[in-house]
Structures are given as C-alpha cells and as structure tokens.
Amino acid sequence: MSVEENLGSSEGLTNNFGEIHNLTELLYLLNHTLSECYTELSENTKRAALFVLYLAIFVVGLVENLLVVFVNWRCPGRGELLRLYILNMAIADLCVVLSLPVWMLEVTLEYTWLWGSFSCRFAHYFYFANMYSSIFFLVCLSIDRYVTLTSTSPSWQRHQHRVRRAVCAGVWVLSALIPLPEVVHMQLVESTEPMCLFLAPLETYDTWSLVVALSTTILGFLLPLLLIAIFNVLMACWLRRKGQPEGRRHCLLLCAYIGVFIICWLPYHVTLLLLTLDGPHISLHCYLSHVLYFFYDIIDCFSMLHCVINPILYNFLSRSFQGRLLRAVVHYLPKVQARAGRRASSVSSSTQHSIIITKEGVQPTAADPHQHPGPSLPAPNASPSPLLLS
Structure with a gap:
C-alpha cells in the first residue's frame, strides 16, 4: 500500500487549497510539493527491496499460519x-x-491499480479488518x-467456553466495522495511470485524514499495547509470587510478547x-x-512481520504445539513404508507366535500385529503454566 493511499496530503496543501479545482490539480500539487525538496533516494531500489520483503513475508507467513491453523484445528489437545x-x-x-500479493504487484507497477473500483475498496477493507482482528485477538x-x-x-469455570466464543464473534464484528470510515473514502482515480487513493471531500480532507490516523493509532496500537502490557506484567508478577518452575523462561516470553508488538507497530504509527x-x-x-x-x-x-513472528511466539515455542505438530506430520507420512513395515512385522510375529505356542502353549503379547508402525511420541510437556505457551 502506498503512502498516497493512506495519507494523500502534503505540506503546503492548506495554503494552496483555494487553487485546487479537481483531482488532477490535487495530484499535481502533491507531486510538485514533494519534488521541490530533492534527495538522493532511488525509487527503483525501494521497489526492489519492497518486492523482496513482501515475497519473504508472504512465503514464510503463509507456511507458518497454515501449519498453526491446521494443527490447532485438527489436534486441539489440552486447553483447547x-x-x-x-x-x-x-x-x-x-x-x-x-x-x-496485491500490494506487491501494486509496488512493482509503481502504484498503478489495474483491478477496478470494487477491488480498490475491498482489498483495503480485507487487509484492515484482518489487521485489527489479529491485534484484538x-x-x-x-x-x-x-x-x-x-x-x-x-x-x-462453568461459562468460560461460551464467553470465549462470544468474545471471538465480537472481535470479528468490531474489526469489520472499524475500517469502514476509511474504506468508504477509497476511490479509483483515473489520472495518467489509475490509482487507488484515500480521497475524502476536499473541504474536510485534513479533518478526515486526522480522524482516520488518530483512530488507527488509538484502536490499533495505543489501547491494545496498554492492555497487552498490563496483563502480561500482571502475569509475570503472579508467576514470580507463585515460584513456578520455568518461571524465568515464561517471564522472558511475556516480555517478548510486549517487545515484539512495540517493534512491529511503533514505527508505522x-x-x-x-x-x-x-x-x-x-x-x-x-x-x-x-x-x-x-x-x-x-x-x-x-x-x-507480526504475521511471521506471532506463530513463532505463540505456537512454535510451545512444547505442546511441537508435540501436536509432530503427531500430525507422522499421521501423514507415506503409507508405502508403513505398510511394508507392517507386513514384515506380521511375518516375523506369526513365525515367532507358532514357535512359542508349540513350546509354551501361550499366546505371546509382545508382538501385536495391529500396533501402529510409526514412532512412539512423548506426551506433551505438562508445564505448570500451560496457558503461557498453548
């Protein structure tokens, strides 16, 4: 997403406001104002760097979050x-x-929007709604x-199941409503090249921009950071009072939760x-x-980057998740090797069985032909505070 999409305002806009009569003049004023202050910054290098960053986040985030969704959906385990x-x-x-991929292509095409007016609004709505959802969860x-x-x-203890389901539903509804004031002002501007821009009415443009920016910062950063910090600090204090085993490790993780949220979102806001x-x-x-x-x-x-770091902090560092992921992987190992091992075990078992019956007259119990051929997995680690990494 380009800066023009979210901001679209530059210094000197207020002073020259009376001279603006249409969108073409507005775009000219923005470009002219920024070009007056020349710096040695390469747009081509910037686009190449953005393409690589978007691609890396897309590939890694896609794999990580698909694994998290799959494992938590298929193997809920304890504390589901x-x-x-x-x-x-x-x-x-x-x-x-x-x-x-949409933003990656937009950057590559120098912020030209080729996918129509509906997708201009829907793409931004889809992104912001899910961004707020991730933060609120x-x-x-x-x-x-x-x-x-x-x-x-x-x-x-009796009603926590219903409360959690109601809270999740409420988060999705709230996240679907918050982006609407910004999305309704997204427009496809047919200038030299079509661009998807935030364009509120010119008379109230500065007010709308400030309201959108402040609401995004308050609802998407300041208020969530305050709540995340307060309850994670309270959690760390509770663990220290209780003298829980691995308490130091859990406290470091709690600090990491707060630190990662600040690092990812503070520069943007x-x-x-x-x-x-x-x-x-x-x-x-x-x-x-x-x-x-x-x-x-x-x-x-x-x-x-929060889409890449969240799965690591809240899932892959958990011994419980690691065990459930390993069980899921073993379940989908190639069946040919498993069947070959089962047949070999069956032949060996039947031979040993007949010999033992002849000599002892007793059914052996060590060789079970129906035993699962896969490796035996350790039970998930029974951490004294499983909710920290569950």
Whole structure:
C-alpha cells in the first residue's frame, strides 16, 4: 500500500487549497510539493527491496499460519478453549498474508491499480479488518490467560467456553466495522495511470485524514499495547509470587510478547501521525518530510512481520504445539513404508507366535500385529503454566 493511499496530503496543501479545482490539480500539487525538496533516494531500489520483503513475508507467513491453523484445528489437545484465540489470530494473520500479493504487484507497477473500483475498496477493507482482528485477538489472549490462571470463580469455570466464543464473534464484528470510515473514502482515480487513493471531500480532507490516523493509532496500537502490557506484567508478577518452575523462561516470553508488538507497530504509527500532521498542523523540515514519505511503504511492510513472528511466539515455542505438530506430520507420512513395515512385522510375529505356542502353549503379547508402525511420541510437556505457551 502506498503512502498516497493512506495519507494523500502534503505540506503546503492548506495554503494552496483555494487553487485546487479537481483531482488532477490535487495530484499535481502533491507531486510538485514533494519534488521541490530533492534527495538522493532511488525509487527503483525501494521497489526492489519492497518486492523482496513482501515475497519473504508472504512465503514464510503463509507456511507458518497454515501449519498453526491446521494443527490447532485438527489436534486441539489440552486447553483447547484458550487456543480458540490462537486459532482465530492465525486465521486473521493468514488473511493478511494472502493480501500481500496485491500490494506487491501494486509496488512493482509503481502504484498503478489495474483491478477496478470494487477491488480498490475491498482489498483495503480485507487487509484492515484482518489487521485489527489479529491485534484484538492478541489482547484477548493476554487478558484471558491471566484471568484463567488467577481466577477461582466457579461461574467463570462453568461459562468460560461460551464467553470465549462470544468474545471471538465480537472481535470479528468490531474489526469489520472499524475500517469502514476509511474504506468508504477509497476511490479509483483515473489520472495518467489509475490509482487507488484515500480521497475524502476536499473541504474536510485534513479533518478526515486526522480522524482516520488518530483512530488507527488509538484502536490499533495505543489501547491494545496498554492492555497487552498490563496483563502480561500482571502475569509475570503472579508467576514470580507463585515460584513456578520455568518461571524465568515464561517471564522472558511475556516480555517478548510486549517487545515484539512495540517493534512491529511503533514505527508505522509514528510515521503515519507525523505525515498526517505535516502541513495543516505542524511543519516538518523539507528533507525529513521527504524521507518519511519515501520510507513509509517500507515501514508499512515491516509492520506486517507480526504475521511471521506471532506463530513463532505463540505456537512454535510451545512444547505442546511441537508435540501436536509432530503427531500430525507422522499421521501423514507415506503409507508405502508403513505398510511394508507392517507386513514384515506380521511375518516375523506369526513365525515367532507358532514357535512359542508349540513350546509354551501361550499366546505371546509382545508382538501385536495391529500396533501402529510409526514412532512412539512423548506426551506433551505438562508445564505448570500451560496457558503461557498453548
């Protein structure tokens, strides 16, 4: 997604507002204003770097989230109620990843939009709705994990299943509503090349841009960060008081949850707010403004790393998940080798069986022809705090 799609405003827009009569003049003003401050930054290098980043995030995120969805859907295991949040978060991250080819092609085509007016709005709506869903499920997971480990209320024990399902449904509905004010102003602009831009009415453009940017930062970063930090810190304090085994490891993971969220999202929201405020509300230095516009797309792409890191933090580091993943892989091993091993075991067993019956007259119990040929798997690690990595 380009900076023009989300911001579309530049310094000097307010001063020249009376001279703008149509979209063509608006686009000319934006390009002219930015080109006045020249810096040695290569757009070709930027597009190549973005293509590689999008492709890497797409491939790795697709594989990771498909595995998470598959394992949590097929092998729920212990604590499956709490894993309902992890499953829904993986689905949201998977949908974000599936939208990346569109942005990758848009960057390659120099932000030319070739897929029509409907897809212009739907692609942005699909991305933002799933982005909010992923963030909100992280919040729900942090809150629910603390409540589940510390609550002794019989009412919570009885109704937690229904509560979690209702919360997940509410998150999807809320995430579907929040992007609407921005998406309704997305338009396909037929200029020299068709572009998909955020275009509110010119008279209220600055107000709409500021409202959208502030709501995105508050609902998508500040409020979630506050809740994630509070409940993970409370969880760490509870673990230290209880003196749980592996408590230090769990505390480090809790800090990693907070740190990764900040690293992924803080640069994006700071850049978004600065560029939105630049011109109508504050005055940035010309070169700083140009650099922020140039790197905005790269920072936006960097924020999508959460789709790659979330599966690792919340799934692949879990011994329980590792065991369920191994069982799922073993289940789908090639059957030819399994059948060959079963036949060999059957022949050996029947020969030994007849010899033993002749000599002892007793049915042997060690050689069971119906035993599963696959390797025996250890039971999932019974961690004293399984909800931390479940």
